[in-house]
Amino acid sequence: MHVPDGFINAPVSAAAGVAAAGAVALSLRGARKELGGAEGDGERVAPLAGLVAAFVFAVQMLNFPVAAGTSGHLLGGALAAILVGPWTGVLCIAVVLLTQGVLFADGGLTALGVNITVMGVVTVVTAHFLFRGLRLVLPRTRGGVTAATFVAALVSVPASAAAFTLVYAIGGTTDVPVGTVLTAMLGVHVLIGVGEAVITALTVGAVLAVRPDLVHGARDLAVPLKLRVGGELVDATPAAPAPAAARSPRKVWLGGLATALVLAGVVSFYASASPDGLEKVAADQGIDAKADQYEHATADSPLADYGVQGIGSERLSGGLAGVIGVGVTLAVGTGAFWAVRRRRRPADTGARV
Known part of the structure; x- marks a missing residue:
């Protein structure tokens, strides 16, 4: 759903740029807390966030057919959140x-x-608010x-399509009826x-299966074990903390990176060539x-x-470009997230999450 130049006029594009810059600025402040981690876990969060960005880049290269002459690809907002x-x-x-915009003209x-x-x-x-709402009513299990x-x-994608339609209604450069655009966008x-x-779901489920503690949205699954003693439920004696090496996300990180490289470098060759x-x-x-009228x-x-x-x-050209893209995204993302984490205020440190 990458919007190219020329779909939206200059004033609305500029206003959207200001809104996006504001959202990024707010996210930089909010991410300090998320990237800070708890009980010393902050050291592992920034590399994982960089990996998520690289993985989203890789999977976005895999257009899949959804209708005659039409394809789609992951947006990734729900996965990242x-x-x-x-x-x-x-x-x-x-x-x-x-x-994607700077290096690949996408x-x-x-x-x-x-x-x-x-x-x-x-x-x-x-995705974030819908996920949180559903967690309140669904069983507190991995399922x-x-x-x-x-x-x-699922809902995040048509929501994004509706948002594009709203932007088009305000600043579209053509005179296509908004109702027509909305119907077509939501349909596909x-x-x-x-x-x-x-x-x-498959990606989150895979991480949950091996390291549920690495899933931000599932941290509440780590609840104390309850034992029934004399007819009453009591907290079991907590086990000794696992050694740092055992808690290291290195294996997950390496596995995720290898997967991203294979997807971008090999599997992307077989992606659908139909327009998204x-x-x-x-x-x-x-x-x-x-x-x-606009050249990128x-x-x-x-x-x-x-x-x-x-x-x-x-095949070689596309695969190598995909590998380079994964590497650049990983480097830029990890570097940015490390910088955000290191800029935490003193009050943000400690056990607060």
């Missing part, structure tokens, strides 16, 4: 979109604010977390939302009528269109 928290989640998606640079708002803020906020994840991810993005829900939901709606309804500012990038300039093999 549930794994690392909503504030950090917004930053993860912002890093991904910035990398999503207009003048529309970067629109994309961060629509694909990042809206998806994260929608309950996975079910809440599925629904939150509900289907894409199903794919988003499956990918997100927004591209298809734009072409069918005429939203893109003026987009050809980084169209001459050696990585534009997810290929490495000068490499003749399409």
